Amino acid sequence: MGIVNLQENNSLIRELTDTRAVESLPFAGRYRMLDFALSSMVNSGIITVGVMLPDWSRSVLDHIRSGKDWDLARRHDGLSYLPAAPADNDSRQGDLKNLYHNIDFVEHSSQKYVLLANGSFVYNVDFSNVLRFHQNTNADITMVYHVADTESAGKNVVLEVAENGLVTDLAEKPAIYEGSKVSMSVYLMEKRVFVEMVRYTYEHGGQDLLLDGIIRRIGEYTIYACEHKGYVAHIDSTAAYYKANMDILQPENWEEIFMGDSPVYTKVKDEVPVQYKETASVKNSLIANGCIIRGEVENSILFRGVKVGKDVKIKNSIIMQRCDVRDGSLIENVICDKNVVITKDKWLKGAQNYPLIVTKNVVI
Amino acid sequence: MRKTECLAMILAGGQGSRLKALTKSIAKPAVSFGGKYRIIDFPLSNCANSGIEKVGVLTQYRPLELHNYLGSGSAWDLDRNDGGVFILPPYAREKGADWYSGTADAIYQNLNFIDSTDPDYVLILSGDHIYTMDYSWMLESHKMNKADATIGVFEVPWEEAPRFGIMNTDKSTGRIIEFEEKPAQPKSNLASMGIYIFSKPFLKKYLEDDAKNETSSHDFGKDLIPKMLGDNARLFSYAFDGYWKDVGTIESLWQANMDLLQDEPPFDLNGDWKVYSSNPSMPPHYIGPDAKVKKAMITEGSMILGEVEHSIIFPGVRVGKGAKVTNSVLMPNAKVEANAVVDYAILAQESVIAEGARVAGSEGAITVIPEGETVSAEANQQAG
DSSP: OEEEEOOOOOGGGTGGGSSSOGGGOEETTTEETHHHHHHHHHHTTOOEEEEEOOSSOHHHHHHHTTSGGGTOOOSSSEEEEEOOOOOTTOOOOSSHHHHHHTHHHHHTOSOSEEEEEETTEEOOOOHHHHHHHHHHHTOSEEEEEEEOSSOEEEEEEEEEEOTTSBEEEEEEEEEEOTTOEEEEEEEEEEHHHHHHHHHHHHHTTOOOIIIIIIITTGGGSOEEEEEOOSOOEEOOSHHHHHHHHHHTTSHHHHHHHHSSSSOOOOOOOOOOOEEEOTTOEEESEEEOTTOEEOSEEESOEEOTTOEEOTTOEEESOEEOTTOEEOTTOEEESEEEOTTOEEOTTOEEEOBTTBOEEEOTTOBO | OOOEEEEEEEEOOOOOGGGGGGGSSSOGGGSEETTTEETTHHHHHHHHHTTOOEEEEEOOSSOHHHHHHHTTSGGGTOOOSSOEEEEEOOOEETTEEOOOOSHHHHHHTTHHHHHHHOEEEEEEEESSEEEOOOHHHHHHHHHHTTOSEEEEEEEOOGGGGGGSEEEEEOTTTOBEEEEEESOSSOSOOEEEEEEEEEEHHHHHHHHHHHHHOTTOOOOIIIIIHHHHHHTTOOEEEEEEOSOEEEOOSHHHHHHHHHHTTSSSOSSOTTSSSOOOOOOOOOOOEEEOTTOEEEEEEEOTTOEEOSEEEEEEEOTTOEEOTTOEEESOEEOTTOEEOTTOEEESEEEOTTOEEOTTOEEEOBTTBOEEEOTTOEEOHHHHHHHO
16 A cells, blocks of 8 residues: 655755645646656556645645545545644644544555655656565565665765675765665565554654654664666755756656656646747747747746747746747746746746746736 | 536447548547647536536447546536536437437436436537637527527638538527538528537427437437427527637648647637646656757657657657657657758647658648557658
């Protein structure tokens, strides 16, 4: 069974997550962040999935609904929502409390293994390989990591892994370097290990599954980790969000994530194919259905139903669903949230490493 | 089943032999149209949008892909507990089995289904036209006229009228006086759209009589409508003035696709009247750094590295570097490799135009590359 955790702290990505969880951030033209973990689970043959709801859950519920688009609306098993525990007089933060209060769901399931994943990553992983690895090593817990190719700041869990995959150290670091083995927040274990971990740690004052349940008790478990060699991005800041969107403009990443044998599922909408008019000029861009294009678009991602007027220039930007960029406007290094209207002849420009963010429903 | 006011029956069994290579392995209503749709999406979406909740789809020729595509009907919001889509292929009875031998016979053989839904009216549609239409207005007019039958008509240019079934009507009431199949000297330019609303008891009586008539070809246009007129039944016309296109030939299918590329398309796929279709799980399409795209419609899962002008691109299509695609329709997963040229052509699904190859038809003589076929550069040289 799979559990998707949608309770990432999102303090670094503020404007875009004012009214939504980071896991329901729109990504790559038509997806929401959580689609990647959820689709990977479904494609790996996981048929029981619990979704831990974040504080801002409306956009998540509206997106997943019955789970039908992921083939999770089943008579048996399928999708379950795991709501946050009531505040009561227990003011503890962290995900452990919510896992503890939903532990029935795990205990009563007929599945043998639990796979935990986090809804703020972009990847397309075959978890059935992780399960095979887990069974071969006899580990208590199996984690998945990727090797960082650049330096970056931001909290990440870094692993020390022996040649055979045994994890010798596990720590939360403020920055990562080229070659760091970075956790993808995927944990696979037997149900009884998971239930014991959640019960014991919570009842002994723990708050956070990773810190209190695993890192502090590292000596009690045999932990192995396997490497994922494909594309990975962790969306924990606006810069990471912007960079990951731009990464998807590389045809190899686009092919690997979306066009292999394991599709990424998302909520289906009935949008018309993109209409390119006489004056359109588009280069190196990802364009979602429902757009109508009369202007110039370069190195950009247009979500569903965006209108680009005549003599408009959009460069290095992310324009979310239903934005309307009217004639003569110039947009560069900008992230436009949903339903933004940019009236005629406006110039908007951010810096390349610090994109300008226009919040939802604004008219400029 | 609960009582139904209006039951729709879509005749989707036709072979569409004039679409040649495109219907070798699929029925005409399953042919791709407009970048992501299939022809049958139009009548089905019209039903869903007109509030018709029970739709029978009569299939016969090569039904596998069509049945698979329709599934439970959920794409059109027609997966209902009481109603939705009913797939109705011919079936065997105690005494032998019959294919559907004509449009009227197909409906006749499903009278037991019609009875089970207990409708007041039966709407009969065909699966080979592109149009968006609110059938509820036509039903309203049928009721107001206290008609036995109402036939959808469309004004065609006078010079084209001899190609159609033409209705001669009383100008003030719309009552149909005469029906002429492909008249050499047409008296009117109102063509039958192949859309009929019948009051159910009236339809049942005529179907049963027609089934007993051994000389009949069991066709609505050829047999039933003339018989009804002969009996002086109340037949009315309902004029439709939107976009309506028969896509029964390669040329008309190509033309209807191209119509969508006008700066102001003749009908708005983007409007409130949505056309639904079964959606593949594919990412937004990618346009490469050296690509040129204009006057085109492109959909999800495609990658365009070359040039595309005045063309329609379906999901999963690849257009390689330096390739040039103009005035063409590229159906799902068609592949145009680097430096290939495609002009005035329809590439059926999964076809491949190899590197450097050339496929060129002309207006009025569209080249069709059949499903799964590969055109190599060498083949071009041999052809001259």
